[in-house]
Amino acid sequence: MNNTSIDQDIFGSVCMGYAVIESNQLKQWKVFLQQGLGLHYNADEKAINEISFRMDDHAKRLIIQKGCSEDVVALGWQVEDQETLNVILKRLAEREISVEKSSIADAEQRGVAEFWRILGPKKQNIELFVDAKMTYEPLNMLSSSFVTGKAGMGHVAITSRKPLKMQRFWQEIFNARVSDYIEQVISGVTLDITFLRLNERHHSIAIATTKEIALDPIRTKVQHMNLQGASLDDLANAFQRCKQLGYEMAHEIGQHPNDKELSFYVISPSGFEIEFGWAPLVIDERTWKTTKYFAISTWGHKPENPSKLYMLSTNLSNLKQGVTTVIHPEYSPI
Ligand SMILES: [Fe+2]
Known part of the structure; x- marks a missing residue:
């Protein structure tokens, strides 16, 4: 990679893609997101300790996993393409910010092909991914649609x-x-x-x-x-x-x-x-x-x-x- 790509302005190439929330109140979150805010609940999900929701063609947008934090424990940011991701990874490496590649299970849980995790400001898990798993099954939700x-x-x-x-x-x-x-x-x-x-x-x-x-x-x-x-x-x-x-x-x-x-x-x-x-x-x-x-x-x-x-x-x-x-x-x- 040359310096041109490092100097490259990647504005417009990254957007919020998913959130992982940890809570011991999975039932309450299901009612809140499905019946309150009107998202699509993934009823076919086989995992015992998590539930997930769609807002659009992405297989998962919000994932609630069982645990004590009662907080957002990871934010997924979608990067436009591999080239842009390489620019980001190079910038992180230059600053000696360590990057961890996802396990297959973690990527599956988030509905993405793979992701790279860094510990961001305030110890927020920032997860970078390019390809999301898509589904074209019709949405069954109370809101008409969401802008993504x-x-x-x-x-x-x-x-x-x-x-x-x-x-x-x-x-x-x-x-x-x-x-x-x-x-x-x-x-x-x-x-x-x-x-x-x-x-x-x-x-x-x-x-x-x-x-x-x-x-x-x-x-x-x-x-x-x-x-x-x-x-x-x-x-x-x-x-x-x-x-x-x-x-x-x-x-x-x-x-x-x-x-x-x-x-x-x-x-x-x-x-x-x-x-x-x-x-x-x-x-x-x-x-x-x-x-x-x-x-x-x-x-x-x-x-x-x-x-x-x-x-x-x-x-x-x-x-x-x-x-x-x-x-x-x-x-x-x-
Ligand atoms: Fe706001």
């Missing part, structure tokens, strides 16, 4: 005490671009969010941090994961179904000022949030200008239970976790 394709299956928001290092990681390895920033003062604490895009999706990763003192009171590696429904009906119906099934809304329907997405945030069985969204804008690279906003939401996104302290999340009030994070440094591979 080249922009991937949605986005994740991650809290960090090393936001610049986390940002640098995504920029240096994946040529991430900054879409915009939001700064909002809530209860005297300044919350800073940086939105990074890897492709035409407004953001695939949002990095949130507290300004005055670097606290991370979020227990989970992912603060929320976003899935994009295809229509306003899908958004409204998923919201109603989740309410009827008794799931707590961290934030009811509202709109963000930057990506203009309409969305609600519902608390998953594992405690972190899933944002179900509709119609975020698609970025035109020729005209886009990076902006800073001073409010997370233009309207709505009100907590269902206002008696709790809501900033980013219902579990942001977990001060014990916040204090612990001051003592333990946050891992960064670069």
Whole structure:
């Protein structure tokens, strides 16, 4: 490989492909994703200790495996082709970031041909793959469809005490671009969010941090994961179904000022949030200008239970976790 490929801009060639969630509440997750958010449940799955869900022609998009973490334990990122993957692997090698190739069983579990795993910022397992197993069996789901394709299956928001290092990681390895920033003062604490895009999706990763003192009171590696429904009906119906099934809304329907997405945030069985969204804008690279906003939401996104302290999340009030994070440094591979 020559230096040209290392200097190559791979922006637009990587998107979010799957997520592995670990939970001891497989039954609850099945009801939540199938009946609440309206995904396709893979009923033919033979594995005992896991369940999986489709949103499109990919055989698996969300995998829930049995275990104690109650968290997202791996995020799969689909790379356009082998050449681009080689560029990424070379960049990782240059930084002495170790890469582990998947076992056959792990690849099978995720519904991909093979993948390469690295320990990313905040000890998040980042798994890179090229070929996903596809299926053309009809989808049987309550949502009409989900927007995936080249922009991937949605986005994740991650809290960090090393936001610049986390940002640098995504920029240096994946040529991430900054879409915009939001700064909002809530209860005297300044919350800073940086939105990074890897492709035409407004953001695939949002990095949130507290300004005055670097606290991370979020227990989970992912603060929320976003899935994009295809229509306003899908958004409204998923919201109603989740309410009827008794799931707590961290934030009811509202709109963000930057990506203009309409969305609600519902608390998953594992405690972190899933944002179900509709119609975020698609970025035109020729005209886009990076902006800073001073409010997370233009309207709505009100907590269902206002008696709790809501900033980013219902579990942001977990001060014990916040204090612990001051003592333990946050891992960064670069
Ligand atoms: Fe979001």
